[in-house]
Amino acid sequence: MWTGTPMSEWHTTLTPPALARLLRTARLPDAPGRRPAYRTLAAQVRVLVAEGRLPVGTRLPAERELAAELTLSRTTVTTAYEALRTDGYLRSRRGAGSWTTLPEGTRPPADALHPVPPDERDTVVDLGVAALPAPQPHLGEAAARAVEQLPAYAAGHGNYPTGVPVLREAVARRFTERGLPTTPDQILITNGAMGALHLARRALTGRGDRIAVEAPSYAHTLQSLRRGGARLVPVPMAEHGTWDLPQWRRVLRGAAPKCAYVIPDFHNPTGALIDEEQRRALLVAARAAGTVVIVDETTAELGWGVDESALPRPTAALDRTAQVVTVGSAGKLLWGGLRIGWLRAAPALVRQLADNRVFHDVGTAVLDQLIAAELIAGRLPEVRAHQHRRLRASAEALAAELRARFPDWEFTVPPGGLALWLSTAGTSGTALAAAGEQVGVRLAPGALFGIGGAFEDYLRIPLSVPPGAARQAVDRLAEAAALVARDGRRTGTAGTPALTI
Secondary structure: OOOOOOHHHOOOEOOHHHHHHHHOOOOOOOOOOOOOHHHHHHHHHHHHHHOOOOOOOOEEOOHHHHHHHHOOOHHHHHHHHHHHHHHOOEEEEOOOEEEEOOOOOOOOOOOOOOOOOHHHOOOOEEEOOOOOOOOOOHHHHHHHHHHHHHHHHHOOOOOOOOOOHHHHHHHHHHHHHOOOOOOHHHEEEEEHHHHHHHHHHHHHOOOOOEEEEEEOOOHHHHHHHHHOOOEEEEEEEEOOOEEOHHHHHHHHHHHOOOEEEEOOEOOOOOOOEOOHHHHHHHHHHHHHHOOEEEEEOOOOOOOOOOOHHHOOOOHHHOOOOOOEEEEEEOOOOOOHHHOEEEEEOOHHHHHHHHHHHOOOOOOOOHHHHHHHHHHHHHOHHHHHHHHHHHHHHHHHHHHHHHHHHOOOOEOOOOOOOOEEEEEOOOEOHHHHHHHHHHHOEEEEEHHHHOOOOOOOOEEEEEOOOOHHHHHHHHHHHHHHHHHHHHHOOEOHHHOOOOOOO
């Protein structure tokens, strides 16, 4: 039974402007007559919490601050907060503020980025999770060889804080092949890419420090950074899948963020590929600002629409004087079930992070590391070709179905990556996701990939859908869109009033 979130688990503190932006996207059903202002405000907060756009455990602004931002009386906000507490959507403590909850017994909103449970796979089409099945028979054969090697490791305690040497060597060799000379002492093996990001964030930033991020960006990373207490500074992507370098320079110079988090290789969710000239310019600006650049390369091997010889070099190869930490993963190319990630950095930082992780997870499973080493060192070309064929076929099938069923929606087929990034012509992505739960399709609304309500009229569609299932997937999406159209659910940017007073 759901009983709410204690203060020790607050996700983040929402500023008055950020909450005001979210409120503008909270569409309420039409009601006869004129709602009192406090009822409208309370209803909008309930909608945001129920839809998952205002996470449970989020600390709301003080009443006086929110009243000033919304140009309402403090009494209106106070009464709205009291109504939310009565309904079980808010808890408060003197001196500590108020934070969002769910009424006792209420199920939390479905997380589109969590896999559909196995017992629902026959009835629910999963368009939320962007992850591929394992490349068989390659994974099975690599696992068999890894099991043969395991006895040599089983005689010891099995804890390798920096990673099993054979995998560190394989990852370092792959960086070198891609144009970034690397030695094993620059590699730390982690529990997935999120494990690497967690270790880097804790070492490089403190609670309240600014971190610049692309807008949109990878939803799980945004949530992880918020939960860690970071103050996120979004930098919008430019048109045609490029960085807005003037805006990046302004943010780096003006906000002086401790870190910048970027995904230049087949960006998640847009699929954009950033060229070397832009990468080099960003590193120069970051070096001048004293900002560490965290480069997420988890999708770097997924260039299914571009020749490998045309790929940019790893970002860290373009300016050796800049502070760059590179994060990678076996999860997107090989298989998410391996839970293998890595981090490339200066050897001193690698040693520091290895010491720090002893208090967190000690190390990564040895057998999983041996399997990953077998695949990376021995079968990477075959595995890449196998997964690229899957992604290319899925992209072609989905693009054809989407263009036929949704001619007003806009998207560009990217040169690689795991998803299509759809502009829904003003239809609320959150409303589509809610309707999808009714018709048997799990959808990832664009707002998950933005900050403060941005990208509400977007969806991310994963390329993990087999070509033969593309029509069924888009049919379910069309059913969800029909429900939304019937209810008149469009985004606040398309004319929905923010607060009907």
